[in-house]
Amino acid sequence: MKTLGIAIVGCGGITLQNHLPGLALCADVRVSALCDSDAATLERARQQTGVTVTSTNYEEIVKREDVDAVIIATPNFTHAPIAHAAIRHGKHVLCEKPLALNVGDTRAIAEAADRAGVRHMTAFTYRFVPAMRYLAHLVKQGALGQPYHYRSCRLQDWGTRNLGWRQVKKLAGTGEMGDMLSHRIDFAHLLVGPMRRLVANTRTVHPQRQGAASDLEDWVAIMAEFQSGATGVLESSKVASGRNESWRSLDYAEVNGSEASFVFITGEWNKLQTGKVGGPGLQTLEVPREFYTWPGSPRDPDQGDPLVTFRYDQAFEFIDAIRNQRPCTPSFHDGVLAQGVMDAAVRSAEIRQWVDLD
Numbered sequence: 057m058k059t060l061g062i063a064i065v066g067c068g069g070i071t072l073q074n075h076l077p078g079l080a081l082c083a084d085v086r087v088s089a090l091c092d093s094d095a096a097t098l099e100r101a102r103q104q105t106g107v108t109v110t111s112t113n114y115e116e117i118v119k120r121e122d123v124d125a126v127i128i129a130t131p132n133f134t135h136a137p138i139a140h141a142a143i144r145h146g147k148h149v150l151c152e153k154p155l156a157l158n159v160g161d162t163r164a165i166a167e168a169a170d171r172a173g174v175r176h177m178t179a180f181t182y183r184f185v186p187a188m189r190y191l192a193h194l195v196k197q198g199a200l201g202q203p204y205h206y207r208s209c210r211l212q213d214w215g216t217r218n219l220g221w222r223q224v225k226k227l228a229g230t231g232e233m234g235d236m237l238s239h240r241i242d243f244a245h246l247l248v249g250p251m252r253r254l255v256a257n258t259r260t261v262h263p264q265r266q267g268a269a270s271d272l273e274d275w276v277a278i279m280a281e282f283q284s285g286a287t288g289v290l291e292s293s294k295v296a297s298g299r300n301e302s303w304r305s306l307d308y309a310e311v312n313g314s315e316a317s318f319v320f321i322t323g324e325w326n327k328l329q330t331g332k333v334g335g336p337g338l339q340t341l342e343v344p345r346e347f348y349t350w351p352g353s354p355r356d357p358d359q360g361d362p363l364v365t366f367r368y369d370q371a372f373e374f375i376d377a378i379r380n381q382r383p384c385t386p387s388f389h390d391g392v393l394a395q396g397v398m399d400a401a402v403r404s405a406e407i408r409q410w411v412d413l414d
């Protein structure tokens with residue numbers, strides 16, 4: 057099997073937490089080049105990985121012949137230009153969410169990738185939680201019946217600390233929406249399908265964070281109608297005091313349908329709560345072991361902290377799709393769908409009205 061060469065652009069938090077350990081699990085894969093615009097970060101990554109080809113300029117990296125695919129893990133405003141550069145050179149692309157700053161730019165990347173015939177993937181990492189995979193499987197099998205409601209709630213306590221690029225609109229696009237809600241919008245699409253219209257509100261609770269201006273929302277809520285007729289309520293906050301900042305803080309999603317209800321909580325990665333229509337209430341449903349890892353993933357689910365290690369299956373899915381010349385799950389098109397909802401939510405909050413989705 058040909059060894060695939062992967063370039064990583066952006067060597068900050070998420071590359072160290074998710075992408076490098078994920079790639080390390082994949083057979084016949086080599087990180088062949090690293091890029092970070094910050095020379096000190098790049099040097100730290102070079103020392104940590106032993107990868108000798110490095111550059112502070114992504115253009116130099118994405119054109120290399122020993123690079124088959126590019127992982128983009130930079131601040132949001134840089135995703136689109138880096139993705140276009142990689143696609144122009146015929147490279148497969150795994151890009152962090154949100155794919156770009158607006159749906160037009162996001163769609164342009166997806167169309168360019170399709171035209172170039174490269175594999176493309178949006179890093180909606182929480183799709184890889186075993187309990188979410190099992191829930192999506194049950195819903196697909198019809199266990200929910202006709203969907204009535206989708207509900208999600210992501211509550212974290214980020215306090216008033218400085219969030220760097222994440223608190224600057226021209227660098228991040230949106231605040232809590234792109235950071236956290238984007239994943240839960242993707243859950244909604246996975247479980248209930250596309251939305252028809254929505255109304256949203258946002259709030260910047262801290263316009264200053266440690267002396268630096270923040271022009272992005274700390275809180276967002278969306279009320280939605282799906283094309284299926286189901287209703288949706290989604291809320292996400294960075295300022296839910298006392299809720300803790302880590303991924304162990306509340307990440308809850310629930311679906312109610314004509315046959316049953318299901319409750320998902322990321323922290324309970326191998327369990328769902330479920331109740332049948334007319335039944336006595338919710339009961340625990342264990343996730344079958346076959347759902348502990350993504351199909352084909354070599355990861356041992358008994359190794360490491362399962363709340364961390366499910367994320368590594370994302371890199372496996374990207375590599376496996378490249379090898380088998382099939383679409384990635386989730387693809388750029390899922391990123392476009394989520395961005396359409398985010399744009400509509402921003403607009404709805406601005407004009408204080410319901411907004412229809414395309």
Ligand SMILES: NC(=O)c1ccc[n+]([C@@H]2O[C@H](COP(=O)([O-])OP(=O)(O)OC[C@H]3O[C@@H](n4cnc5c(N)ncnc54)[C@H](O)[C@@H]3O)[C@@H](O)[C@H]2O)c1
Nearest residue numbers: 066067068069070092093094097129130132152153179181
């Ligand atoms: N999928 C997830 O669960 C998840 C989790 C966290 C972050 N993210 C996403 O990952 C991306 C990065 O987040 P992070 O937390 O790692 O941020 P970070 O600030 O820790 O790292 C970003 C890195 O990109 C570098 N960079 C900036 N501009 C660059 C450019 N033009 N070329 C090359 N390098 C550049 C920075 O120097 C920095 O080292 C964001 O889009 C974020 O939304 C996704």
